[in-house]
Amino acid sequence: MARRRRIYEGKAKVMFEGPEPGTLVQYFKDDATAFNNQKKGVINGKGVLNNRISEFIMLRLAEIGIPTHFIRALNMREQLVREVEIIPIEVVVRNVAAGSLSKRLGIAEGTALPRSIIEYYYKNDELGDPMVSEEHITAFGWATTQDLDDMVGLTVRVNDYLSGLFLGVGLKLIDFKLEFGRLFDENGDMRIVLADEISPDNCRLWDSKTGDKLDKDRFRQDLGNVREAYQEVARRLGVLPAEVESEDTEGDPKNPRVVN
Numbered sequence: 001m002a003r004r005r006r007i008y009e010g011k012a013k014v015m016f017e018g019p020e021p022g023t024l025v026q027y028f029k030d031d032a033t034a035f036n037n038q039k040k041g042v043i044n045g046k047g048v049l050n051n052r053i054s055e056f057i058m059l060r061l062a063e064i065g066i067p068t069h070f071i072r073a074l075n076m077r078e079q080l081v082r083e084v085e086i087i088p089i090e091v092v093v094r095n096v097a098a099g100s101l102s103k104r105l106g107i108a109e110g111t112a113l114p115r116s117i118i119e120y121y122y123k124n125d126e127l128g129d130p131m132v133s134e135e136h137i138t139a140f141g142w143a144t145t146q147d148l149d150d151m152v153g154l155t156v157r158v159n160d161y162l163s164g165l166f167l168g169v170g171l172k173l174i175d176f177k178l179e180f181g182r183l184f185d186e187n188g189d190m191r192i193v194l195a196d197e198i199s200p201d202n203c204r205l206w207d208s209k210t211g212d213k214l215d216k217d218r219f220r221q222d223l224g225n226v227r228e229a230y231q232e233v234a235r236r237l238g239v240l241p242a243e244v245e246s247e248d249t250e251g252d253p254k255n256p257r258v259v260n
């Protein structure tokens with residue numbers, strides 16, 4: 001098959017031109033980065049796991065009426081998505097104190113927050129994704145007040161739904177990051193849709209009984225068993241791919257994995 005045109009290579013994924021106009025192929029890599037790219041590594045099988053986990057979550061969200069960019073899975077590492085105009089704002093929701101919130105405000109990790117808190121970060125690697133306010137976002141035209149209203153409305157629904165979904169499989173959703181994009185229809189009408197991915201790369205998930213971390217903090221904090229943690233999340237959601245389940249990371253030679 002002819003190699004598709006590479007549109008963008010990010011830290012965790014590669015975006016290729018899709019088969020039809022207005023579509024993209026999202027390829028999930030095993031690469032992991034943290035602390036604004038200062039820490040780099042590879043988590044074998046992460047791409048396969050995140051592809052499956054994100055597919056599962058996007059499908060469940062679509063069922064409750066959240067518009068998403070997801071179209072369908074293509075193979076172990078790739079999914080077809082609708083191309084959107086990404087809004088350069090990362091929307092973070094926090095239910096329990098952890099990470100930068102604990103550090104900046106001196107609130108012990110694991111403290112339940114009085115209510116869910118939404119934060120915005122400007123998506124800009126050179127600047128290290130700085131936190132910004134609604135004022136910055138609208139003043140600099142990154143999103144309109146209407147866009148933000150739509151994004152926050154969707155974010156609150158996603159948080160409510162995913163908190164319950166994860167709790168049902170013994171995981172506490174501590175916090176997570178969402179990205180949204182503008183999708184235009186044939187009449188030129190625009191709507192905001194959920195884009196990018198939802199996976200243990202951008203969610204903090206703690207075992208609800210033991211408090212064990214089952215997310216990228218295992219990589220950030222060198223806690224070990226990173227791949228096993230992602231596998232456990234996939235297993236609990238019922239989407240663990242057979243290939244990753246076995247110890248054989250090379251996969252089946254008759255049915256090779258897509259490699260870059």
Ligand SMILES: Nc1ncnc2c1ncn2[C@@H]1O[C@H](COP(=O)(O)OP(=O)(O)O)[C@@H](O)[C@H]1O
Nearest residue numbers: 010011012013015069081082083084086195196
């Ligand atoms: N549906 C989409 N259309 C266009 N761009 C998208 C879509 N979904 C995600 N993206 C963008 O593609 C990139 C995905 O690759 P990733 O490795 O996460 O990049 P980054 O290093 O910028 O976070 C991100 O920049 C993300 O904003």
Ligand SMILES: [Mg+2]
Nearest residue numbers: 010011012196
């Ligand atoms: Mg990203």
